[in-house]
Amino acid sequence: MSDGLAVELRQVVKRFGEVTAVESVSLQIQHGEFFSLLGPSGCGKTTTLRLIAGFEMPTSGDIIINGEMQGHLPPYQRPVNTVFQHYALFPHMTVAQNVAFGLEMKKVSKDEITRRVGEALELVHLGKMGSRRPKQLSGGQQQRVALARALVNRPKVLLLDEPLGALDLKLRKAMQGELKALQEQVGITFIYVTHDQEEALTMSDRIAVMSAGHVFQVGFPEDIYENPNTRFVADFIGETNFLHGTVHRRGPLAEIAIAENVILPARWASDELPAGSSATLSIRPEKILIASGDEKPPSDGEFVSVPGQVAEVVYLGTDTRYVVRIVDGVQTVVRVQNLEMGNKRFKVGDAVMLHWRVEHGRILKE
Amino acid sequence: MQRLFARYPALRAWLLLLPAATWLFIFFIAPLFIVLVYSFLERGTYGGVVWQFSLENFRRTFDSLYFSTFLRSFYIAAVTTFICLLLGFPLAYYISTRPPQRRSTLILALMIPFWTNFLIRTYAWLTLLRTNTGLINVSLMSLGIIDKPLPLFGNDFAIILGLVYGWLPDMVLPIYATLERLDTSLLEAASDLYASSSKVFRRVIWPLSLPGVVAGSMLVFIPSLGAFVTPAILGGGKSLMIGNIISNQFLAAHDWPFGSALSFVMMAVMLLATLIYFRSTTSEERMQP
Amino acid sequence: MSSESITQQVPSMSRRSRWARVKKSMGEFSLSLYGWGGYFFLYLPIVILVIFSFNDSRSTAQWSGFTFDWYGEMIHDSQIILSLWNSLFVAVISTIISVVIGTLAAMAMERHVFRGKLLMDAVLYLPIIIPDIAMAIMLLIFFDISGIGFEPWKVSLFGIRLAVPYSVIISHVAFNISFVAIVVRARLAQMDRTLEEAAQDLYADTWQTFWKVTLPMMMPGIMGGALLAFTLSLDDFVITFFTSGAGFNTLPVRVFSMIKKGVTPKINAVSSLMLVFSLALIGISLLLRKGGDEEPTIGIGL
Structure with missing residues (x-):
């Protein structure tokens, strides 16, 4: 194990005829990591997973699993197992037969199969369901059988293709926690495909955000959220304000002019741009403090302050959402947590001051 | 082998197809071409063929004797199709408006006669229709309703009745399939929009069931045109269709080239009907099997 | 107000x-x-x-009392019994052959894209569309000029000696392949392909995947196709009549020549027997359908 990576993709490209599904994707996934591929549908995340599993062969590039080049190895010769989106449980077999399938193919002894199938079913809390048919189980139970069927083989890497997609919201939330706990318990590398950003943020050790076949950003969940490096990532994950303008001054702390007299300092999200080029300032709604004109911002740190006028107020229970007009045509959304009952709320038309920490503003390429 | 398959994905397909393709090319396509070739040959003096190119067989199909049989077959097939539609549509509508459990029972009840041997179903009508010894005439005469047997047998009426009976399920099933898929909320929407029930039928049900109607008509028309058993049994040796003329060339007249030409003309008519079907319908309008 | x-x-x-x-x-x-x-x-x-068929006279129009005599006559008519065995033999053999060939063809047609697929589609559909009589004379001419097929396959079954012309079996297979292929293909089309991927993911190679997953999943379609082929073969009259040459009868061919000679309740008895066969086959297909718990497929034959 020279590099200690569970899975490595080197400039993998996959084309289907004219269509490019995956465009030069390179990834390095550590042992024991819970790694998510996140992106909208059609972004190439499922294709990437299928390439690792061996259901598709790359047009070019290399896939290395556990230090071994996979080349054109068929799926049945790869040390990975998959949990399919719709589970793909064999309807003509019982639950136990489903779970035993992989072990039988690997010619494991009868006794060991029985023991390991039992253990796997216990692991997913389905110890008594072995003799049932998949159709007799609920969606959540089928999901667990699919997990047990994959985990029983002790794969080096487990691939999960939107495994919770078919479940209802409540069950999905419960399964998220369970999956994460299970992964920590068995210590197997999970590669998890999802289009649900919240799911990815809650469960993953690291996330790769994909769009149109490209990987845009790889990082820890808080990194991806706090420091998006592209407009796409900032937009796809969470809610954000985009303030369009031109670069006013370069340097580590740049300035961006969003209107004639409104010049805001912020940090670069990616490479610096020359002065005068158009750029976008991204700021999360919950990072903005809304205050009356005479209130001072907190004194700890450097703040950006902009005056504005409240254009819209929406009470959302846990928080209140304000739309504040900075200048004509430039609006920003502010979320304020409702910490107290009868919190001092602003009315439409009120003049307000917006403050945020300089480092929370990120300048993105257009 | 695996690598070969990976490089030539079509190889696997053709290996799978090899037995079917071989069988069908030798025992179906080759005979089809032989018939085509035969239809351009001349008849030998004592049966058999003379290898001499000739268009005589095709000219003869237009002789009044044969051409009139063609026209009659066409007429019988058309009338059969029309009656099947007239009888079959309400029956399909009836089935489709029953509760789901009843529906599958009724469809099964429709399939049972359909899976019963065609020859037997035709024979059943023979015992009913025969002029002097058929059940209908015997019963009516013994009841004194008629004193002369009705002409129920050995004519076009008997053939059409036999064909309608034989192919009615073929009309009902596709129409039922389209009606069953019909969203009842469409009908409710139509009556909600002030359409009377006859208008609901004309403006909503009929247009939407058209694919089934067309498919059913094809399924009835083609075998009716090529009918052989029904006219042979119910035609009483007098009323013949093109299928019987063809078979006579092989069984009695020993004029194989002419029989080949006749069957080719018959297939051409069917091909034409199929083409019209595909031309006059878009792929959505066609029944998906 | x-x-x-x-x-x-x-x-x-x-x-x-x-x-x-x-x-x-x-x-x-x-x-x-x-x-x-x-x-x-x-x-x-x-x-x-x-x-x-239970009428105690030669008439099929006037009821004159109940009897089993016609069934007795039927059972003692060695010609009928022989033709029944012929029918069953032809149906069993042609079903087995056409199920294997048709299933392979269905897999090729449903699972692969290749040049000539459209042509093959047409070749598979033609035997269904073409009327019996046209197919019958085509095959008659073919067997006549090729000289193959008319010699009989001699077998002895339960002490009854059968001599079945190969031509009949060949012809039945020729029209049954298409029906089997269509039924199996429909089943394959609704099959979830990720099941096969799952098997491969669980270390089953191509063959193991086929035997353990694809084939069992196809089975309802294969059985349905087999039943359809068996029924069509058992029921066929026209093609058998023309391709059998002289002296060979299946049950429908026998019934046809009996009808030509004259109507008697004995034919009704034979017909009733064939009806029972058909009902039994429908019963079996219903049982299979229940086992496969799926939408009933409506088989529309031409």
């Missing part, structure tokens, strides 16, 4: 709605009547046919 106008409106409303209800129930009644009439039309001839 306003309450008065309401009370005045109510009777007229209810009269109108009552009329609509009457109209609706009359429509419903006549539709039901029609439906029953339709089934009556479909079943009556068959029922009468069966009834007169």
